[in-house]
Amino acid sequence: MFDRIRNTFARAISSAVTSVVAQYDAGGTGRRMRGWRPPSSGPNRATSQAPKVRDRARDAARNDWAASAGGQRWVTNLVGTGIVPRAKRITNKAQKQKATDLWDRWTKQSDADCVLNFYAQEALVTRSWIESGEVFARLRWRRKGSMEVPIQVQVIEADYVPQLDADTWPGLPVGNKIRQGIELDRFGARVAYWIFKAHPTDFASGNIDKSQLIRVPADEILHIFEPKRAGQLRGVSEFSSVLVRLRNAEDVDDAVRERQRIANLFAMFIEKQYPTSPDGIDPMTGQAIDYGSDGTPVAAMQPGISQELLPGEKVVFSNPPGASATYAEYMRTQHLATAAGQGLPYEILSGDIVNVSDRTLRVIIQEFRRFVEQRQWHVVIPMFCQKVREAWVDQAVLVGALPMSLADDAKAVEWAPHGWEYIHPVQDVQGKQLEVNAGFRSRDSVIAGKGDDPEQVDEERAASKKREEELGLQSAPTSGAAGPADGTRSNPDSNKPTK
Structure with missing residues (x-):
């Protein structure tokens, strides 16, 4: 009996302790958390206001320097001059050169709007994705003979893709449904997109009807966005978490600028004591006295003006306050948060590197570059670049521009983003040379990391060496801390270098 009571009491204590320990403070309903009532929204219900966020993000990018600079920094780092494909699996040199030349010629004609080349389209896609949260690209097939490889990207x-939800719609196959403008089959796979024939702001807004939309198969549409939650169908602007802060900071900055503009209107007023004259003639000068016919100042208020007053008039100077002593720090703090919300280092967003050492800056840039590479290989390359390449190869094979035997190898390209500039040119080069000499990495990987083609670099080196020999030129020897330039390595047990 005693053991039963003891066990029951122990279980009660254990249960009470477990119930107290096994909980999250963020999930509590106490005094501090009572007012926090977040909505329980699914991944797609949460993006229902994405169009309004998109409009505000575009407005901010047009009018706010921080938003404009943030979008530009992302485009510059993600794309640069272009993410270029290299057909590494095509071993035949002539065939590889043929495929490369065919692609290079096509990139000049890739834009269905006939404005940009393919690498500029990469930048446009990236900018639209960052600002608007998503962007679409449509593969447009052209007539055979109109182009060498008859395909373009729009x-x-x-x-163009409305937030349309429908279980029944004219032209919708039985069993399919439309969610946020995307047609899904019964397994949830994307099978088509319902797209406006023209930009929706080009015609009167209202209810969507079947005459405004066309159904485009999913294999002709590339949807570029970065899902934040599993099952998310549409994207949300990268500026969504900082738009309110951007607006408030701009309002404060605008108020301070206006206050300073008013403060700059400080003027000096001179009051002259005119003698009394019934005929209006100054007895000292013989000139007519101008008292002012309507009582208005002779000149408009301007910074630094010296204004005369009528006799007997006085003025009380205003003393508008200047910018607060904490203004600069306040704005910097706001933009620190803005930069973090955009995934950018503050120093890169603003260009402000005051009191930042080169060692600290190196750590900041390296961390940012890791994030950039993640987005390159998770979003830009697989969602846009690779899909365009595969469609291009299929069309090139279809019209006979490439042989069928090269199709798979031509698709399996290695994408080379624009290489990073050295943070410290001497130390970075020496470090890479040490890695190659120690066998930790290949020389080709160093060249590819700079965005260059190792084979092309070798050909250029060989051509340069041959030309120097023909002209009787002698290259200046190079030396550095990483070791001799002739490829030898020092032997610690001897004064002679060893191969």
Whole structure:
């Protein structure tokens, strides 16, 4: 009996302790958390206001320097001059050169709007994705003979695909459904997109009817966005978490600028004591006295003006306050948060590197580059670049521009993003040379990391060496801390270098 009571009491204590320990403070309903009532929204219900966020993000990018600079920094780092494909699996040199030349010629004609080349389209797609949260690209097949490889890419804004939800719709196959403008089959796979024939702001807004939309198969549409939650169908602007802060900071900055503009209107007023004259003639000068016919100042208020007053008039100077002593720090703090919300280092967003050492800056840039590479290989390359390449190869094979035997190898390209500049040119080069000499990495990987083609670099080196020999030129020897330039390595047990 005693043991039963003891066990029951022990279980009660254990249960009470477990119930107290095994909980999250963030999930509590105490005094501090009572007012925090977040909505329980699914991944797609949460993006229902994405169009309004998109409009505000675009407005901020047009008018706010921080938003404009943030979008530009992302485009510059993600794309640079272009993410270039290299057909590494095509071993035949002539065939590889043929495929490369064919692609290079096509990139000049890739834009269905006939404005940009393919690498500029990469930048446009990236900019639209960052600002608007998503962007679409449509593959447009052309007639055989109109182009060497008859296919083009049309970049279309997210506005073209409406936030349309429907279980029945004219032309919708039985069993399929439309969610946020995307047609899904009964397994949830994307099978088509319902797209406006023209930009929706080009015609009167209202209810969507079947005459405004066309159904485009999913294999002709590339949807570029970065899902934040599993099952998310549409993207949200990268600026969504900082738009309110951007607006508030701009309002404060604008108020301070206006206050300073008013403060700059400080003027000096001179009051002259005119003698009394019934005929209005100054007895000292013989000139007519101008008292002012309507009582208005002779000149408009301007910075630094010296203004005369009528006799007997006085003025009380205003003393508008200047910018607060904490203004600069306040704005910097706001933009620190803005930069973090955009995934950018503050120093890169603003260009402000005051009191930042080169060692600290190196750590900041390296961390940012890791994030950039993640987005390159998770979003830009697989969602846009690789899909365009595969469609291009299929069309090139279809019209006979490439042989069928090269199709798989031509698709399996290695994408080379624009290489990073050295943070410290001497130390970075020496470090890479040490890695190659120690066998930790290949020389080709160093060249590819700079965005260059190792084979092309070798050909250029060989051609340069041959030309120097023909002209009787002698290259200046190079030396550095990483070791001799002739490829030898020092032997610690001897004064002679060893191969």
